[in-house]
Amino acid sequence: MEQPEQNVAAQTGMPKQDVAARTEMPKPAALQDVGRREFAAPSDQVIFDVRDVSVWYSSFKAVTGVTMNIHENEITAFIGSSGSGKSTVLRSFNRMNDLIPGARLEGEMAYRGEQLYARDVSPIAVRRRIGMVFQKPNPFPKSIYDNVAYGPRINGERKKGKLDEIVESSLRKAVLWDEVKNRLNTSGLSLSGGQAQRLCIARTIAVEPDVVLMDEPASALDPIATGAIEDLMKELKKQYTIIVVTHNMQQATRVSDRTAFFYVLTDTKSDTRTGVLVEYGPTEQIFQDPADERTKAYVTGRMG
Amino acid sequence: MASVTEPQKVDLQEPAGWRRTKNRLATILMWISFVVVIIPLVFVLYTVIAKGASVISWSFLTSPIPVSVAPAGVGGVGPAVLGTIEIVALATVLAVPLGVLGAIYLNEYGGRNWLSRFIGFMADVMTGVPSIVMGLFIFSIWVLHFGFSGLAGAFALGALMLPIVIRSTYEMLRLVPNELRDGSYALGASKSRVTLTVVLPAALGGIVSGVLLAVARAAGETAPLLFTILTVTAANPNVFSGANTSLPSQIFVNASSPYPGGQARGWGAALTLIAIAFILMIAARFVTARFARYQR
Numbered sequence: 001m002e003q004p005e006q007n008v009a010a011q012t013g014m015p016k017q018d019v020a021a022r023t024e025m026p027k028p029a030a031l032q033d034v035g036r037r038e039f040a041a042p043s044d045q046v047i048f049d050v051r052d053v054s055v056w057y058s059s060f061k062a063v064t065g066v067t068m069n070i071h072e073n074e075i076t077a078f079i080g081s082s083g084s085g086k087s088t089v090l091r092s093f094n095r096m097n098d099l100i101p102g103a104r105l106e107g108e109m110a111y112r113g114e115q116l117y118a119r120d121v122s123p124i125a126v127r128r129r130i131g132m133v134f135q136k137p138n139p140f141p142k143s144i145y146d147n148v149a150y151g152p153r154i155n156g157e158r159k160k161g162k163l164d165e166i167v168e169s170s171l172r173k174a175v176l177w178d179e180v181k182n183r184l185n186t187s188g189l190s191l192s193g194g195q196a197q198r199l200c201i202a203r204t205i206a207v208e209p210d211v212v213l214m215d216e217p218a219s220a221l222d223p224i225a226t227g228a229i230e231d232l233m234k235e236l237k238k239q240y241t242i243i244v245v246t247h248n249m250q251q252a253t254r255v256s257d258r259t260a261f262f263y264v265l266t267d268t269k270s271d272t273r274t275g276v277l278v279e280y281g282p283t284e285q286i287f288q289d290p291a292d293e294r295t296k297a298y299v300t301g302r303m304g
Numbered sequence: 305m306a307s308v309t310e311p312q313k314v315d316l317q318e319p320a321g322w323r324r325t326k327n328r329l330a331t332i333l334m335w336i337s338f339v340v341v342i343i344p345l346v347f348v349l350y351t352v353i354a355k356g357a358s359v360i361s362w363s364f365l366t367s368p369i370p371v372s373v374a375p376a377g378v379g380g381v382g383p384a385v386l387g388t389i390e391i392v393a394l395a396t397v398l399a400v401p402l403g404v405l406g407a408i409y410l411n412e413y414g415g416r417n418w419l420s421r422f423i424g425f426m427a428d429v430m431t432g433v434p435s436i437v438m439g440l441f442i443f444s445i446w447v448l449h450f451g452f453s454g455l456a457g458a459f460a461l462g463a464l465m466l467p468i469v470i471r472s473t474y475e476m477l478r479l480v481p482n483e484l485r486d487g488s489y490a491l492g493a494s495k496s497r498v499t500l501t502v503v504l505p506a507a508l509g510g511i512v513s514g515v516l517l518a519v520a521r522a523a524g525e526t527a528p529l530l531f532t533i534l535t536v537t538a539a540n541p542n543v544f545s546g547a548n549t550s551l552p553s554q555i556f557v558n559a560s561s562p563y564p565g566g567q568a569r570g571w572g573a574a575l576t577l578i579a580i581a582f583i584l585m586i587a588a589r590f591v592t593a594r595f596a597r598y599q600r
Contacts, residue, residue, distance in 0.1 A: 099489060101415060128492030138483035141506050151491040154501070200487070207491055 045072035047211060047241050048093060053107035055088050055097060062088045063275035066107070068260060070211075075233060075242045077252035077283065080262030080298070085275025086245045089262075090213050092116075093243065094130035095123040112210075128155065131209035135216040137196035139188030139203075144171075144180050147188040147199055151207035166206050174202035175232055194225025201232065205240070212236065214244040218251065230255050249299060252283060259286040261295045349578075356575030359568050365576065369537040369554065372566035381573045383539035384554040388580070390543040391454045391533065391550055392523045395461035400515050403469025410470070411477040412499050424474070430467040438463050439528030452534040454543035457550070460528035465518040472514025476507040509592045516588050520581045526552040551577045 048070035055062050063085025070076050070093075078086040088097065095116065097103040109116045116126060139147050148167045149157075157163055167184070171177040176198040180191070188199055197217060204212055214233070218226040226248075233242055233255050246252050252259050260280040266273050279286060279295045290296045318324055363380055370379030406423065414420025442460040450456070480503050488498040504511075529535065534547035535557060551573050558570030 094490065096486065096490065099486070124492050124494055126492075127490055132486075132490035134483060134486060134490075136483055138481075138487040140484060140487065140502055150488070150501070154491065154493050154497050203487075203491065 046070070047072050047112060049108075049110040049113075050089075051108040051110075053089070053092065053105060053109055055085070055092055056102075056104050056106070057100065058102035060272065061274050063262070063277075066277045068277065068280045070241065070243060071258070072241050073237055073239075074257040075237050075244060075255050077256035077259045078243065078245045078262060079247070079249060079252050079259060080275070080278075081264055082247075083273055083275065084262035084264040085277075086260075086262045087215050088275065089277075090215055090243060090245050091132075093211065093213055094127045094132055096127070096132060098123050128207055129209055130211045130213060131204035131207060132213040132215065133197070133200050133204055133217045136220055137193055137200050139191065139196050139199050141187065141189055143185045144188050144191070144199060145184040148202050148206050151203060155207060170202040170206040171199075173205055173236065174198045175228065175235075176202055192225075194221050194228060197221060197225070197229060198232065201229075201236075205236070209240065211241045211243065214242060216245050216247060219247060226251070249287075249301075253287055256283045259283040261286060261290070261292070261298060263294050263298070352571060352574050352578060355568070356571035356573075359572030360575055364569075364572055368539065369549070369569075370565075371537075372558065372561040372563050374563075375565040376568035378565065379569070381551065381554050381569060381576065383537065384549050384551045384573060385576060385580075386539055386541065387454060387533070387548045388523060388550040388552075388577070390541075391457045391461060391529070391548065392519060394454065394458035394543055395465060395522055396515070396519055398458060399462035399465035399518070400469055403466050403518075404473050404511060404515075406466075406470045407473035407477060408499060408504075410474050412495070412503065427467045427470045430463070431471065434527075435460075435464055435525050436527035436530075439531045442528070443531035447532055451545070452532065452547040453545045454533055454540065454548040455545070456532035457529045457548065458543070460532045461522040461525060464525060464528060465522050468518040468521065469515055472517065473507070473511050476510030476514065477503060479510065480506045505595065508595050512588050512592045516585060519584060523581055524552055524577065526550075526556050529553050551580075 046069045048068075050066055050068045050070070053066040054064040066085075066089055078090060080086050091097045092105055092109060093111075093116070097105070105117055111126070111130070115121070140150060142150070145167055148170050149163045152163060152166050157166070168177060168181075171180065176195060179195060180199075188196065191199055197220075201212075201217075217233075218229045221229065230251060233244065236242060244252075244256065258281065261278045262275050263278045264273050264275050279290055279292045286295060287299050290299060296302075318327075359376060361380075365380060365385055366382040367380030369381060369383055406427070410420050410424055414423070439460045442456055442463070446456045446459060447453075484502050484506060485498050488502045493501070529550055529552065533550060533553070535549050535553040536547045537549065540546050540548045555570050555573045555577070558566045558573065561567060561570070
């Protein structure tokens with residue numbers, strides 16, 4: 001919840017740093033990850049290497065032409081209007097789209113050098129390393145303890161002492177421990193929306209994933225709970241790589257290191273709508289000096 | 305509040321007219337429907353208790369079945385109680401796992417494929433098969449070859465329970481929100497894990513209710529047992545071979561008997577059957593409440 005009034009129009013105020021660097025910088029072409037030289041990023045380690053990815057739902061092309069690198073220990077935000085394919089791309093990173101009948105992916109998506117969609121890759125193994133937090137908090141109808149212990153248990157952890165340890169440390173990381181430590185045996189459904197979402201985050205990090213995908217994790221929450229989730233994300237990125245889909249542009253500017261702007265193209269002839277990745281780069285650049293007119297229109301609130 | 309102007313009066317009463325009339329009419333109709341439903345229920349319960357309660361005793365529940373001419377107070381329906389418990393329990397063991405697994409296949413695995421649609425359709429057709437036809441079916445494929453037995457009765461009752469279990473379980477599984485499945489998948493659970501550890505526990509209360517309906521229906525069936533267990537008076541603890549008897553069959557035999565003693569035992573058997581169903585319901589509620597304590 002820092003800088004609460006920053007940025008209904010962050011684009012109007014220049015950031016303190018990088019002004020010089022930015023003015024010298026050549027206009028970046030869309031789809032190119034140009035930011036690494038100009039803007040200091042915490043890590044150059046590429047976790048996901050996405051090349052020309054399209055996702056189809058049966059005969060409907062939901063999103064196309066996605067090329068991007070996702071970097072370790074950063075928060076990458078996906079913004080764009082509804083139907084622009086943000087969530088579809090997000091769900092491709094841990095193969096959640098496999099669960100939708102008819103969904104398929106074209107192009108290359110590599111995770112730490114391994115092709116995620118290679119024939120011998122198990123989606124189960126992928127999801128154990130790449131966790132996901134959903135838009136609507138979805139605690140299981142089990143106790144708070146069992147919610148957090150669920151992941152470690154399906155990974156074969158049986159020892160009570162070890163599970164206790166994991167549950168406590170995960171709840172602490174999710175900043176929920178103090179609120180629930182005296183009622184670990186009550187139902188996960190008894191928590192408020194913000195607490196439930198933090199429980200879901202604790203559940204996700206209990207399996208010690210490498211990457212955490214978040215699909216509008218705060219859209220169902222009030223501003224206070226949202227602030228708590230955002231603080232938590234910034235804390236978690238020290239240990240994890242986070243990709244977050246958000247409709248809230250202030251949230252993107254507050255938490256993310258890089259931002260990808262998705263846009264929906266409408267083909268009037270066939271009346272189909274397809275999402276495209278328009279621009280991807282360091283968050284400051286996307287919000288203050290976007291290369292594409294559509295990005296500019298979106299981040300200044302003239303569109304979308 | 306020293307207000308200068310008089311506060312404006314608002315009328316929050318429901319306006320009179322057709323809308324209010326409709327509301328009253330609907331309320332009255334609902335009350336009438338409630339009474340119409342409750343009258344036969346109360347009447348049945350009252351009659352059965354009034355005529356059966358005096359007969360019921362521990363010895364009635366355990367004593368052998370006498371001849372119909374025996375006066376009330378002699379003998380009891382012990383073999384029928386035993387037979388009903390044996391046969392219904394066996395039918396439940398046969399039908400419930402199969403039905404629940406079938407419903408899991410339909411909702412979790414089959415999706416909209418042809419096999420799944422075929423099974424679903426067949427289950428619906430099976431619901432409509434008259435119970436006596438089910439008895440004849442088992443008679444022709446089993447009893448003619450292996451003779452009368454509690455097992456044959458359990459086959460017939462199980463065949464009646466199966467579609468009810470499939471349909472009710474399927475509906476309960478469908479109610480489990482997909483968000484829960486996604487949450488489990490996102491932690492790296494396999495499909496069987498998701499089903500066993502998230503979907504089934506979330507649907508358990510509803511599944512148990514459906515199973516109970518099926519058990520209660522089966523426990524009260526007479527027709528499918530006529531051709532399968534033969535209905536004898538001797539107790540037969542071996543459910544797998546030899547003719548057997550059951551409470552509904554005894555009610556049927558006693559109700560058509562001209563002797564007051566036999567008729568009284570019929571009422572007693574009816575009350576016993578109702579009591580068994582009632583106890584089952586209560587027990588199942590306790591069990592589900594224990595499992596469902598995290599649902600809220």
